[in-house]
Amino acid sequence: MKKYCSYQERSHADVNKKLYELQLDAELRDEITYELIQQNFLNEERFARAIVRGKFRMNDWGKIKIKQQLKQHHIIDSLINVALTEINDEDYIQKIKMLIQKKYDALAHELPFKRFQKTILSLVQKGYEQPLVFQIAKNMNLDHGK
Structure with missing residues (x-):
């Protein structure tokens, strides 16, 4: 999972989905997620900021569409607002x-x-x-x- 998270920024939802696909039980999924967070492989704010920068600069998306994308990844509103400050x-x-x-x-x-x-x-x-x-x-x- 470290390699999966190192390749590109991932949300908690992405990691949970991947772990679920690997058919791991809930307790083991939680342990792995906790370890990834502790070792800074998984960071929701960093993920949200990366999405904002990428979608704005590369895809020419506006704030509304970016916000919808982040909500699909189950990012909380307060983090979305922080991430949107990436856009001057x-x-x-x-x-x-x-x-x-x-x-x-x-x-x-x-x-x-x-x-x-x-x-x-x-x-x-x-x-x-x-x-x-x-x-x-x-x-x-x-x-x-x-």
Whole structure:
């Protein structure tokens, strides 16, 4: 299990699932999990921070989608909030602007209203907050057919 945890950051849920698949009884699973935590092979905060950094930087996910991913790993809300501090507010705004421009440019064949609408929807589906995306897009003076 140390090798499994060393390869990449794992959540407690990941480790418990793996141990269950190995058909170990509950008491042994708990002992192994405890040892992994004691030896710092398993750390929920480190896992959550790694997910936040990776999903934001590599997958261009917004905070909503990242939060959902962490909840699927049974990470508690307080740790999720701590992990989300990995995302700098200015970097978040810049990422939104970049994604808006990229999507808007890719939809050049669409009518202005549809183009604007599809751009906003695209970012909302990636987990960005709709009011924030809308406000930033509006401030970018994109033609939205009005």
